[in-house]
Amino acid sequence: MYIFRMPSLGADMEAGALVEWEKHPGDPVKRGDIVAVVETDKGAIEVEIFVDGVMGKQLVETGAKVPVGTPLAEIEGAEEDAATAPPEATAPSAVPKAEPAPPSTQRRASPAARKLAAEKEISLDALKGTGPGGVIVLKDVEQAEGETAPRAGLDLSKMREAIAAAMARSKRDIPHYYLSTEIDMAAASDWLSKTNAPRTPDKRLLPAALTLKAAALAARKYPAMNGFYDPATGFAPSEDIHIGVAVAIRGGGLVSPAIHNCDKLGLDDLMDKLRDLAARAREGRLRSSELSDGTITVSSLGERGVESLYGIIYPPQVAIVGFGTVTQRPVAVDDKVAIRPIMTATLAADHRVSDGHLGARFLKHVNALLQEPEKL
Numbered sequence: 001m002y003i004f005r006m007p008s009l010g011a012d013m014e015a016g017a018l019v020e021w022e023k024h025p026g027d028p029v030k031r032g033d034i035v036a037v038v039e040t041d042k043g044a045i046e047v048e049i050f051v052d053g054v055m056g057k058q059l060v061e062t063g064a065k066v067p068v069g070t071p072l073a074e075i076e077g078a079e080e081d082a083a084t085a086p087p088e089a090t091a092p093s094a095v096p097k098a099e100p101a102p103p104s105t106q107r108r109a110s111p112a113a114r115k116l117a118a119e120k121e122i123s124l125d126a127l128k129g130t131g132p133g134g135v136i137v138l139k140d141v142e143q144a145e146g147e148t149a150p151r152a153g154l155d156l157s158k159m160r161e162a163i164a165a166a167m168a169r170s171k172r173d174i175p176h177y178y179l180s181t182e183i184d185m186a187a188a189s190d191w192l193s194k195t196n197a198p199r200t201p202d203k204r205l206l207p208a209a210l211t212l213k214a215a216a217l218a219a220r221k222y223p224a225m226n227g228f229y230d231p232a233t234g235f236a237p238s239e240d241i242h243i244g245v246a247v248a249i250r251g252g253g254l255v256s257p258a259i260h261n262c263d264k265l266g267l268d269d270l271m272d273k274l275r276d277l278a279a280r281a282r283e284g285r286l287r288s289s290e291l292s293d294g295t296i297t298v299s300s301l302g303e304r305g306v307e308s309l310y311g312i313i314y315p316p317q318v319a320i321v322g323f324g325t326v327t328q329r330p331v332a333v334d335d336k337v338a339i340r341p342i343m344t345a346t347l348a349a350d351h352r353v354s355d356g357h358l359g360a361r362f363l364k365h366v367n368a369l370l371q372e373p374e375k376l
Contacts, residue, residue, distance in 0.1 A: 216262035244294030
């Protein structure tokens with residue numbers, strides 16, 4: 001029998017509140033199915049299962065807040081072993097007593113209800129939830145359709161507190177080193193202009209697709225930038241490249257959900273996933289794997305006009321790449337001064353795993369890849 005447990009959705013998460021069960025005893029489940037919705041400081045997260053079986057006994061009631069690793073349900077017909085049990089599933093065998101979830105300014109709602117409320121501009125605060133523990137479900141929003149109150153946002157004050165705590169631990173515990181380089185984006189800009197010319201706006205590629213793919217391929221070449229560091233066991237490189245993309249939430253707050261297998265995606269697929277991820281992040285409709293699976297993070301403030309940024313590593317990752325805005329600058333080209341589109345790329349990396357020499361090679365490879373955008 002497999003025990004489905006409260007997952008860890010980031011280094012700053014210690015507990016989560018069970019908002020809603022999406023599967024019930026007797027329901028068949030398969031790998032990738034959403035089985036529950038968990039509320040954290042970063043919003044309501046859809047939690048996936050990673051085995052095939054049948055939902056058995058549910059061990060925690062909706063509305064309860066429990067620590068990471070707490071058994072939530074039994075999955076019949078599946079075995080719990082090293083291949084299926086997540087790293088955080090090492091909690092004591094006794095089931096911890098569920099604590100009532102503390103009051104939150106963010107209303108608990110199912111993902112479907114939250115999505116419809118956002119589309120119809122219905123305030124979740126104005127609704128009475130009829131689901132377990134007062135959770136707002138889809139029918140509650142459907143009944144209120146037509147109202148025009150603005151949508152309630154995430155609890156941004158709690159999110160900022162969680163981010164600040166995680167970043168403080170990162171700066172305290174991780175020996176960061178920082179590097180930067182300037183990249184001539186003329187070839188990339190010209191290629192994007194030609195590629196996008198015949199396309200409708202919703203199908204056009206943005207520079208972010210190129211920089212994400214370049215960072216992913218560079219991480220493939222230099223695995224010391226892609227993986228996890230555990231103080232007890234050291235560094236473990238990841239065979240997969242799941243890039244966490246820093247997404248700003250309107251009104252403040254930040255999340256870094258991951259796009260899986262970035263190195264294997266074509267640019268159009270990568271662009272589609274980036275648009276989808278950014279939209280769902282701002283609506284509070286992220287999956288657990290998107291928040292916990294990132295192996296390296298990319299952050300960009302180019303659209304805000306920032307020329308360079310130096311990120312803080314999100315543990316247990318070991319590197320974060322930053323891309324600034326493209327600016328027209330005078331540079332030397334073939335012994336002459338020319339005006340070229342230049343972008344600053346930065347790297348913050350963990351000195352316990354790599355050094356400045358390796359970091360410089362990583363950034364140099366990112367630069368080289370962006371000089372041949374047609375090959376990305």
